[in-house]
Amino acid sequence: MAPAAPPAVEPVVGEPAAVADLGGERALLVADVHAGIEVGLRYERGVELDSHADERRERLCALVAETDADRLVVLGDLAHRIAAPDGDEREELAELIRAVTDRVPMTLVEGNHDGGVAEAFADDLDVIGSGGGLLSGGDLLSGAGDASDDGTAADTGVGVLHGHTWPDPALLDADVVCMGHEHPQVRLEDAVGGSRVERAWLRGTLDPAAFVESGEADTVAGADPPELVVFPAFNDRSGGTWVNVDGQSFLAPFLPDALPSGDAYLLDGTRLGDYRRV
Template identity: 80%
Template sequence: MVPGERVAVEPVVGEPAAVADLGGERALLVADVHAGIEVGLRYERGVELDSRATERRERLCRFVRETDADRLVVLGDLAHRIGAPEGDEREEIEELVRAITDRVPMTLVEGNHDAGVAEAFADVVDVVGPGGALLDHDGVDGDDIDGDGGVAVLHGHTWPDPELLDADVICMGHEHPQVRLEDSVGGSRVERAWLRGEVDPRAFIESRGERDADAIEDPPELVVFPAFNERSGGTWVNVEGQSFLAPFLPGALPAGDAYLLDGTRLGEYRRV
């Protein structure tokens, strides 16, 4: 990365993953893996589905290999069930974490499903708190987010640290954005999507007293990641009346564009 140049976050074509070149490190980012979702659906709803644990693990390892990544960053919700993982879910997470960390370091941004996971795997996984952090060429800048540019990461279920506004790009999960597409004969389908656009600093932070949002002349780009897990549902961002999950959306992304996983640009996400 050239000093002074804004960092780019580039999606992996056809996949719910992206790569960021941090200078000394190449990071692969995914969101909402929801490992153990089949166990959760069985427990929560009585729905029986064949486990895709092996497929999820192998896909993540393949992404790491094919993108030549130096680190995997999960933007929250590595696990599906809230609380300490146990049984088949814990076994899936253990195998997934082992498979990744045998290859590269792994960072978990704590999501609303991850409190028990973050505690259970803190000895092998770098954990970022719910407020987010700034990635740098050594991985994660931890508690000190002060910096100039770079990639900030958070999950999105809580209000972010206002200092994330110093980044070039803010990457988040939690929302599981999807678009509902209709054809000329009335048929429809739902596809996972990326949302990207300039963040509105005034809507991004909880309290105007925490920072002078109006003084930010060059706001960062906000990238809302599609869910890695295709079984986890999502927010239909182009359906009128659909509520968002993140407390700062849709206000913090007033004019973002939607993109399909294959890179197709659909235009302004609320007008698709």
């Protein structure tokens, strides 16, 4: 029998979302939903914005249907406020989670804004911890390093993490690693000096030595390093890192070193080339 093809992670054209074909399961992946951001901005900065909660929820559900997904995976920061969800934010989260899980199971990879979310919605979500985990075959999502049914390590598939902390070194055995947290954006200028900022994807070969804390990469087997895919934020109000502007600092502890050579893509699929030279 020929070996199975490695899983593909393909962006949904025009959307900050991608589909991962895992063989027995088709997963829709998004990052940085930041539900309740309007509540957070009011509380943190005194900024009043109309809520886009309904639009976010409806768009997620529409994408699940459009992509024929079997599962929704959120790569961290499902919620916006770092504290445990409360009040209007908790209500928005409850409605969003209920709307999605009425259709498909939902998995949260814990991000730095998700404090208390897993506990508050323990009966509704599958949760992967902040160190990341693996999506493999048609099995339920597992933590990195978990054993498969035959007792061997789940050492292929799609690695998922948020990106705010050092990942589990076992993610280096994935074929593709997907992350959020960074909210990558590019600043584009025209010939007459005008400019605009666009959300972007970053994709390239991952540098294992820079991806995990010093010395840990040597403990992980694997002939070929995985591809790293940095997701744009699903929430268009959450700001981000201008990856092609000098002086912008990356948020993840392993970036930009873990992506020494990678391309930026706009949501419509336009390839911009090396993300540092756009």
